[in-house]
Amino acid sequence: MLSVSSGQNLLTEMYSAIQAEVPVDTSTSLNHNLIGLLRSSDKLIVCGQALSHCVNFTVRDIVKHCPIDERGKISILTDCTSAVPGFDAAADEFLKDMKAEGVSLVNSSVFKW
DSSP: OOOOOOOOOOSSOOOOSSSSOOOTTTTOOOOHHHHHHHSSSEEEEOOOOOOOTTTHHHHHHHHHSSSSGGGGGEEEGGGOOOOOOOOOOHHHHHHHHHHHTTTTEEEETOOOO
């Protein structure tokens, strides 16, 4: 299991755990090592807060750097994340986009480990 934090640099916004919106140094630039590690796994299970922001931006970055044929190994546990209040539309759009990209949307009670 891997746990990654984002937003650790006060000089830039970093909703994604993969890279900052505006990279200011190597710690906020695209994390190629993390992308490689994630791509090497058999399954990538995603949960956390918030579906409208950090989960959204992080998974979009992963998908952006993941070949189409590998996107099916990504699963978002939809009942283990939620949107920031007032940002439900952003979360809904994100889930719609990820489903179109081949990412699995699944409830944790039926997820096959």
